[in-house]
Amino acid sequence: METPRIRKVVVAMSGGVDSSVAAALLVEQGYDVVGMMLRLWSEPGKEDLNRCCTPDAMMMARRVAAKLGIPFYVIDVREKFREWVVGAFIQGYMAGMTPNPCLVCNRRIRWGVLLQQALSLGAEWLATGHYARIIQDERGQFLLLRGLDTSKDQSYVLSVLGQEELRHTLLPIGEFTKPQVRDLARKFGLPVAERSESQDLCFLAGEDYRDFLMRHAPEVIRPGLIVNRRGEVLGEHKGLAFYTIGQRKGLGIATSQPLYVVDKDIRQNLLVVGPQEDLGKRVLHAAPVNWILGEPPAEQFRAQVKIRYTASPLDATVVVETPQQVRVEFDQPVRDITPGQRAVFYQDDIVLGGSMIISTSMR
Template identity: 40%
Template sequence: MNSLDLPKAPHETRVVVAMSGGVDSSVVAGLLKRAGYDVVGVTLQLYDHGEATHRRGACCAGQDIHDARAAAAHLGIPHYVLDYEDRFRDAVIDRFAESYLAGETPIPCVECNRSIKFRDLLGLARDLDADALATGHYVASRPLPEGGRGLYRALDPARDQSYFLYATTPEQLAYLRFPLGELPKDETRALARELGLAVAEKPDSQDICFVPQGRYSDVIARLRPDAARPGEVVDLEGRVLGRHEGIIHYTVGQRRGLKLAVGEPLYVVRLEPDSARVVVGPRSALATSRIRLGDVNWLGSQALAAVDGLPVAVRVRSTREPRPATLAFRDGALTVELATPEDGVSPGQACVIYADEGPRARVLGGGTIARVDALSARPAQAA
């Protein structure tokens, strides 16, 4: 076995590297080339949205394509740029807009990995007769005793991207490789300098590449000009406290920008797209104890139907550490019972399931949050 757990000599092993133009994927290409692998770089042009194309920290457009091409030339590897704008718009951007209009808080990076990078790009790698597709994600995969590969948190907890990769299927994991999963970020930059890469000091890309300056509502308004439907701001009892200019301007857990003078701090508890209502309440109303998941992707060794009562750890936001929970699988639906209530959990977000709370825990899968049961808002939620 070579260093990628493949039964060939490196020079007989073709690896396609997804090169975004950033330091991480460029280092992956450089390390594999230095180790003697037959490396092919591929860059996807995903969007071209004016301001987003030129801002620092964007990826997959404009300057980044130039940087990826320059890195490949420096390393002496073949490099291809493919126009995936239409696919990206249909699979990621349009779904992002539809999810926001439905009162959800989507995570387009998960969908991009699921439908573009690890489906379309993986298919392209196979067409190029590659033995593996490598990326610059900070996540680890290792062979499992029963066969196949498991997905694990990265060595560097500050860079771990397992939250965004839970939707990777077992079949995809068998083909994917993540060479940076065992490296801290500072070592990656040191390797970039050692390899003579011009992108060694380039800033990291943003999580949502197509949203200029983080203004989600601007993107939605451009894609759906009729989306900003005014409505009422109400409390948990349905009393009208004010008006708003569209639910696309709000997310669950939001406190700032409500423009309500009621004498106490209020937070967005939920969004009701059918009635265009923003429901607000005290922070205690955000406490969630039970989460129903949809679009579940299961990576555990046991069958999903056998996980009822299984103790796990779950992550409901990328910025939070995994917390203890128990799985319930009944009537074909997967529900997460949190040991300690979490605040600000919103439909549309991802809930990622780990075997334990450890820093190198195995990813057991996850799903899209379809429904939350807030402790103090269950009667209103059920209504």
């Protein structure tokens, strides 16, 4: 009699609650589970502070793997992370954008290097502790859905994935809420049940991103002039990277009417400010686009669009100008659309795709 083949899955373990519970669920479901942790970043003297891969996090992941009786490996990808992820972060600021490095990390490191490593080990899937879901539709296509716990939903950062990646991905905790995941951690007796949530970028080590830029890419920080739309000089800025669109505080200019950052003129190194009315934009232009199904659903479609990870979805019409370029027309003017961030298109729970915001316009 043929014995059923046990199917292998590599779990990306960070030492946190979510990926630990993901590993435990897969072990419980009978998969052949291998734990892998990525060493992404370390800075001399700050090893204990960097959120990812601190000695503490590594020990935690190792203890969870031991508790579950699964093999555990650490993969050193620090050079690639520095070049691709931190490099893109610095380049983004140099171009006057506000980049989201987690998206580059997901695309190139987790679903690049790590997925390849998993497949070459004979695994069929890479599993992570993201709050999102993957289902197959009646045509066999893989759909990416929001996590059931909408307050924790991480589908935004997975909008860089395509069919090939989704085919080889399992998201075991996407069906649970965070409190349920913590209960599961306790049920499985995992030493991580009470570990706190991580927030900021993993390589910042609690440091402000501006200080990080000053240390790693001082050339990005070039002081210049603050002007209004008419080009009148109102003050001086410390470097465009220090400001974000919509910012009001910290401009250091005294006027009777509150002024906001409404634009950055990279070529001339000018920070453009204006009254609140200047902030609302109806249209954003974005490229290149990742369509989850490989192509857009239509030449033009209605969607709910998120303009950053923590933003609420807003009603809009997405116009596909070329398969790699879209304009998004919002029903209402939107404040704080920030070039460099990602626009992600949803229809209810389904992620249709996402694209980097390049610019904004009134129409």
